[in-house]
Amino acid sequence: MCGRYAQTSSIEALAALLGATPIADFRPRYNISPSQSAPVVLTEGGERRIALHRWGLVPAFATDESSHPLLFNARGETAAQKPAFRTALQKRRCLVPADGWYEWRTIGRFKQPYLVRRVDRAPFMFAGLWESWRRPDDSDLRSFTVLTVAASADLAAIHERMPAVLPSEHWDAWLDMRVDGGSLAMRCLGGEPQGVFETIAVGARVNQASNDGPEVQEPASEQDQPVELTQPRLI
Numbered sequence: 001m002c003g004r005y006a007q008t009s010s011i012e013a014l015a016a017l018l019g020a021t022p023i024a025d026f027r028p029r030y031n032i033s034p035s036q037s038a039p040v041v042l043t044e045g046g047e048r049r050i051a052l053h054r055w056g057l058v059p060a061f062a063t064d065e066s067s068h069p070l071l072f073n074a075r076g077e078t079a080a081q082k083p084a085f086r087t088a089l090q091k092r093r094c095l096v097p098a099d100g101w102y103e104w105r106t107i108g109r110f111k112q113p114y115l116v117r118r119v120d121r122a123p124f125m126f127a128g129l130w131e132s133w134r135r136p137d138d139s140d141l142r143s144f145t146v147l148t149v150a151a152s153a154d155l156a157a158i159h160e161r162m163p164a165v166l167p168s169e170h171w172d173a174w175l176d177m178r179v180d181g182g183s184l185a186m187r188c189l190g191g192e193p194q195g196v197f198e199t200i201a202v203g204a205r206v207n208q209a210s211n212d213g214p215e216v217q218e219p220a221s222e223q224d225q226p227v228e229l230t231q232p233r234l235i
Contacts, residue, residue, distance in 0.1 A: 006100045014097050018041050026039050036055055038055050041097065090177070092130045092132075100115050128146050147189065154195065
């Protein structure tokens with residue numbers, strides 16, 4: 001599951017890393033939540049671009065924006081069979097830049113938030129899918145979802161699922177729509193090897209999506225207590 005993440009790299013750094021042209025400006029974000037806009041990397045017209053899309057995929061067959069649940073995650077193992085995702089897996093794959101994501105570990109009735117990031121603090125890419133949906137006023141809603149996989153052994157104690165992190169050697173293939181999406185997903189959604197990521201218990205500020213500054217990543221202090229949540233706080 002991935003219901004919150006951070007993307008704090010500059011637009012210039014991401015453009016250089018990915019060899020992409022930014023077509024939208026964006027600022028560092030420390031607490032991105034579903035329904036908000038965030039940068040994605042896609043290939044259109046033979047050019048690799050960085051654009052802002054809404055997190056929460058609206059399938060092409062939807063009759064209105066609210067006719068489906070907010071599809072912010074898609075299981076990598078079944079995306080090729082699901083009507084909401086299978087066409088996008090073949091024709092509209094994207095990379096979702098990130099510097100970290102948040103998971104909540106259940107402790108009795110409480111949930112402790114954790115920041116998950118690379119040990120070397122480098123940015124990384126989630127495997128994503130995007131769609132374009134035509135609104136009644138003829139404007140386009142561009143949206144995306146993040147694929148998930150079973151958690152790696154060093155993260156499974158926090159949550160049984162994790163976002164699918166694509167190793168850099170698979171970035172080009174993921175953005176090449178000539179490559180079959182189903183076989184590609186089976187081949188390259190295994191994620192990074194064990195030991196690449198670290199987890200840091202953080203304070204309760206991250207529970208509120210309106211808190212979007214670097215303070216949400218501060219390690220939990222002795223005064224911080226796990227919060228009682230009856231449902232995941234995603235928005």
